[in-house]
Amino acid sequence: MEWVNNFYNKQFQLYKEGLTGPNEEHEEILTKIETLASKPFQSILELGAGGGEFAITAAKKGYDVSAVELVGSRVDYMKKLKNEHNLIGELEIIEGDFYEVDLPKSFDVICYIDGFGIGDDHDQQKLLKRMSNWLKPDGCILIDIYAPWYWASVAGQEMMVGSKLRKYDFDFLNCRMLDTWFDGDENVTQSLRCYSPQDLKMLLEDTGLMLVDIKPGGAMNYKTWQYHENVDLDEAMSYMAKLVPGQGCR
Numbered sequence: 138m139e140w141v142n143n144f145y146n147k148q149f150q151l152y153k154e155g156l157t158g159p160n161e162e163h164e165e166i167l168t169k170i171e172t173l174a175s176k177p178f179q180s181i182l183e184l185g186a187g188g189g190e191f192a193i194t195a196a197k198k199g200y201d202v203s204a205v206e207l208v209g210s211r212v213d214y215m216k217k218l219k220n221e222h223n224l225i226g227e228l229e230i231i232e233g234d235f236y237e238v239d240l241p242k243s244f245d246v247i248c249y250i251d252g253f254g255i256g257d258d259h260d261q262q263k264l265l266k267r268m269s270n271w272l273k274p275d276g277c278i279l280i281d282i283y284a285p286w287y288w289a290s291v292a293g294q295e296m297m298v299g300s301k302l303r304k305y306d307f308d309f310l311n312c313r314m315l316d317t318w319f320d321g322d323e324n325v326t327q328s329l330r331c332y333s334p335q336d337l338k339m340l341l342e343d344t345g346l347m348l349v350d351i352k353p354g355g356a357m358n359y360k361t362w363q364y365h366e367n368v369d370l371d372e373a374m375s376y377m378a379k380l381v382p383g384q385g386c387r
């Protein structure tokens with residue numbers, strides 16, 4: 138997993154000029170989380186919080202958020218945003234690795250928005266067990282999971298992000314989406330394991346968690362270059378999975 142720090146730092150450097158802070162997209166994510174949680178809650182643990190746009194949005198609405206992020210440049214940006222916004226709830230910014238960090242608290246909702254699937258299945262299970270330990274007994278975990286069929290279908294797709302080339306690929310043997318950003322002679326690649334809901338159920342074995350709901354996300358159509366917000370699972374780039382304490386699935 139050596140690529141992780143390098144990729145997410147480089148990606149941040151390449152697109153940070155275009156960042157404008159929290160926006161409607163983050164409010165929509167919060168609405169999705171509130172809807173899937175299906176009951177009122179107060180505390181949120183966000184893993185892989187990036188530049189903190191979602192964490193700020195939630196704290197502005199009154200939630201108490203603990204945001205864990207590995208990459209220092211992203212943490213610095215999150216701290217800057219925290220100073221610029223009036224928050225109603227608490228925002229605790231934790232610079233650290235979610236595989237190592239010690240969190241002596243438990244939470245109503247734990248979320249990982251975009252980016253799940255970094256290591257192999259054992260790494261994912263280790264993280265899920267850690268999440269399960271940080272979760273209140275009546276809480277829920279909400280994770281964006283990449284859908285294998287979408288990422289297989291866009292293998293080879295290229296696009297420009299500002300002046301930089303980005304290319305998607307798919308590792309068919311290991312069911313992983315590959316996302317490469319080119320900057321001159323240098324390039325960095327993100328590699329994320331994709332799971333169907335059935336794969337996810339198998340991954341959850343022995344984690345003390347069960348899958349109880351999913352909500353498909355949107356999809357980019359590269360023939361028309363249009364993004365569609367709400368598509369069926371068979372077309373979606375990812376789906377949000379709701380996990381709760383328990384075995385098997387409901």
Ligand SMILES: C[S@@+](CC[C@H](N)C(=O)[O-])C[C@H]1O[C@@H](n2cnc3c(N)ncnc32)[C@H](O)[C@@H]1O
Pocket residue numbers: 141145184185186187188205206207208211233234235236249250251252255
């Ligand atoms: C695809 S980005 C998504 C960022 C943010 N959630 C969003 O939706 O904009 C994944 C994030 O997870 C962070 N991350 C990856 N591995 C991590 C780890 N082991 N501990 C903490 N954060 C990590 C990365 O640095 C990156 O900011």
